[in-house]
Amino acid sequence: MAKVIIGGNEETYEEGTRLVDIAAKHQSEYKDDIVLAKYKGSLTELSKAVTGVADLQFLTTADKDGRRAYRRSVVFLLQRALMDVYPLPANPYLRVEHSLGQGDFCTLEGVGEITEEDLQELKKVMLDLVEKDLPLKKYSIKTTQAKEMFHSFNMKDKEQLLKYRTSSNINVYDLDGCIDYFYGYMVPSTKYLKYFDLIKFENGFMLMYPDGSLPGIDTRVVAEFKKPMKLFCVQQAASDFGQIMGVPTVGALNEVIAKGKIRDLVLSQEAIFERNIGELAANIAANKDIKFVMMAGPSSSGKTTFSHKLSAQLRALGCVPHPLPLDDFYLNRDQMPIDEYGEKDFEAIEGLDIPYFNECMVKLLNGERVLLPNFNFKIGKREYNDHYMQLGKNDILVIEGIHGLNDRMSSSLPAESKYKIYLSALTQLSIDEHNPLSTADGRLIRRIVRDARTRATSAEETIAMWDSVRRGEEKNIFPFQEKADYIFNTALIYEMAVLKLYVDPMLYAIEPNHPMYAEAKRLIKLLDYFLPMAPDVIPNNSLVREFIGGSCIL
Template sequence: MPGRRGGGEDKRREKLFSLQEEGSRRVAIRVEIEGKTHKYAEGTSLLEIAKEITERDPQAYPEDIVLAEVDHHLRELGHVAEEGEKIRFLTSVDKNGRRAYRRSLILLMQAAAARLDPDRQMDIRVEHSLGQGYFCHIYSREKDGFHLLSHPQASLIAQLRDQMLAMADEDIPIVKRSVSTEKVRDYFRREGLVDKVSLLRYRMDSHTNLYDLEGVSDYFYGYMVPSTGLLKYFDLQTFTDGFMLLFPYREGKKVADFDPAMKLFEVQERSGNWSARLSIPSVGALDDAIASGRIRDIILAQEALMEEQIGSMASRIIDRGRRVVMIAGPSSSGKTTFSHRLGTQLMARGFTPHPFPLDSYYRGRSQVPLDEKGNKDFEALEALDVELFNQNVTDLFAGKRVLLPEYNFTTGKREYHDRYMQLGERDILVIEGIHGLNDKLSYSIPASMKYKIYISALTQLGIDEHNPLSTTDGRLLRRIVRDARTRGTSAAETIRMWDSVRRGEESGIFPFQEMADEMFNSALVYEIGVLKLYAEPLLFAIDKEDPAYAEAHRLLKLLDYFLAIPTEDIANNSLIREFIGGSCFQV
């Protein structure tokens, strides 16, 4: 097994190193690594190659190699190299390497809990991400099921952390095996893990991959590291009624600082509690609801809740006498539809909203700044004509009639089409855009006039008890579908520019989120089942030789967990319509 120590590995490594010498021994295969051809014996694993490279040149990969991309396909290090393959090793700071690292930490945490509790009366549930960590709860097994252990003692968390560190030092292999899906379901049923049972009920594959660590077996969405020796950098800290599993981010051998965004956390907790009240805490539970014919009621309930929240927000804006509503959030959060729906609620209260999209203030494409890779950075504040925006707003509040711009995404130019605006005493500007909370954007508007709203699609569902569903994946699927429909952009193009989008969010949006007066979760509990209908064909169209294929394949695997949801019961003012089409708003 990859990562296992012993005489067998020593013999293989002797053979591997002998191939580096010029001699009579025949070379079996050639592979390309980072543009250079290397020779290895047939049957050599990626793990062996990675060890040979890093031992020969420790500076080749300053961070630990945890995964690989082979011919645009993700591969675990147990993969045996084959003739002609192009290999790119991924470390714990690469996007997919980071995912494998964090996923594997969850299994290590479970196995450490089993060492502390051999009778397996303790189960750790991963609730959702927060900063560079996962918020977790501890449950105790009782006769009638699992019960939340609220506010676990710091001593227990410290013991769990110490046990994880000890197991990391032992470099224990993580063993992958393929098991009959029916047997896997039976195993999880005996363990009382109902979310996993529901998830696998809709799995068509006859076999499922399980990962074992010291007798602890689990299913994970995605690839894993080969052994615990690669999992040395993490921390556990008590937090509210649970604890945080913290991990590295930009530096693979240093745990990222934890500065909790409490407003964001409270929104996530409320959304999760609401999903639980609907009996839909996980993907499998959603699939159960679809299969049993409950999805129409769930759609209606979700939309009613969202409308109630927006209406209450409109009342608070009016009560505080604010004249400018600044709406900001990361890409594909549904800012445009939200601004229209908030405007409708303001109208119902006797005020006149004026939607004011910041996208209209993009500079001409030739003036958009470049990111570090030389690509157009449309997420940068400098991509907007900030001076023109402030001049227009200043003129409006001075009572002037202002001709407003519009941006043509096809031509990449700003245009004017007789779109005039003039404000009255009961008029409110509703301004949406990714930089809405940044005072550098709205420097001419007094703070007393502004009401700041942060909006993001914070997915309420988990894949199961131990696998959180990425909020970022939900937004990426939204953007793939919308960009193809409104901008003629292929899924491959959207995937390729997504890293740049994310960098822009980290520098221009997330640092300002806690400055918001209010936060709004735009995720719909049912939405990925709807997006599946539109996203799958776009993702399948990506060629296997395309660099975006690995990400497309990963997203297709995610969508495979969801049953598809027809769209006829979705209202034309629903936020999801901004992405799939059919909205009554101009979005």
């Protein structure tokens, strides 16, 4: 007999009982659908059988790992449905391009433009497959065999990715004759995949999922698609850039590194990055009404380096930029609002002295001389240290903070005096045609490296606080990104290959019994797809230097 301990209670089952059957007994205790488990300290698919004695914890679609498994599995369901809607000899080539809101933007190659009617038929077939409760079977095959198989399927990205895999075996999934390889865990069968939608959008379509980014959201309701056109255009430009550079996927980047051509790629990417900042600065400098450049972006977007680079470009055009962090307008610590957990909420806009900020900015706009505050984080209070400012004809304030794009923050300032910039690291790479690289994962890896170097923070500490950081972004930053006048992409096509050298040792140092081990293991697996590259080819003014060190501008 096997024993599992769930929430401190011990239950006994026959050896070989699957976790999916145990989960069925406990589903009524959960508001959201159980899709994964943590068994014997590791993330585990529900198809696993129990043995011995071990702790068992169920994960639902309200958990981030559960959401990842659900979304991957819906993509696989879509692939299988395409086989019925476009039977051989038609062979549509599905590309999951990138995430957008609570969905993935997808395109189909080889079948012409997809119509609303096509999508309705495709959705019906997907729902029919859900009703059939088909298993997602996993089995291990030789990596060489997998490469040959994906070559025969014309899955070129997967074939190239596996060229640089050192493991002799890999796991593949089979859904009723549709075979593929996925980065991460899957649900047991199609009956779990009831909640999705297909929406025609631009030259492709959106595969929409339920939300789950914030507590209390119904994970059985598909999220609304709000058509964030500015963000979409930047993401498409990033994808196009990857194609132009010949590096749209991780496998293609590995090819460049293996052939010793990484220096040319780095220098080209850096040159384009500088050109884009220069063009942005020229647009700002040409408009003499602009006095306030308001910047915001999620964690580890490279805001510090970007603001220095933008300021340098503005100075070259005759402007006089002055950095101003919104953090200097924090309320004193004893006045901070309290969040739902009873903790001081340093990310809420109510934690800033909005009336005082507007008063200071209006005075500056009117040409008055103003004493500006500095916030002392050690004592938790604002101080006044002879920081006077008066705006001249060519002066521009470069204001950075998480609420920079929120109109509440600068409601007293005329619209024509403000220029809003949203920053984010929107990676140009995909793992392969069906697995886009998560921009959030890229930012987390950036932050682990930077925090270890500049704040003596361990990888496990950074990972532990990441969920809280992400909730703050969902609430305070992402809803305002479309209000930006300009969205600037700070991702660099090669960065994961160099960050790997720094972050791998820190992730491997996390012990198996640590609560953050499962996430560390997931990131290690992600980075294992990348060949490493040495940092010596990276210029000392690169944005990547903000994270790995050696920057000449910070």
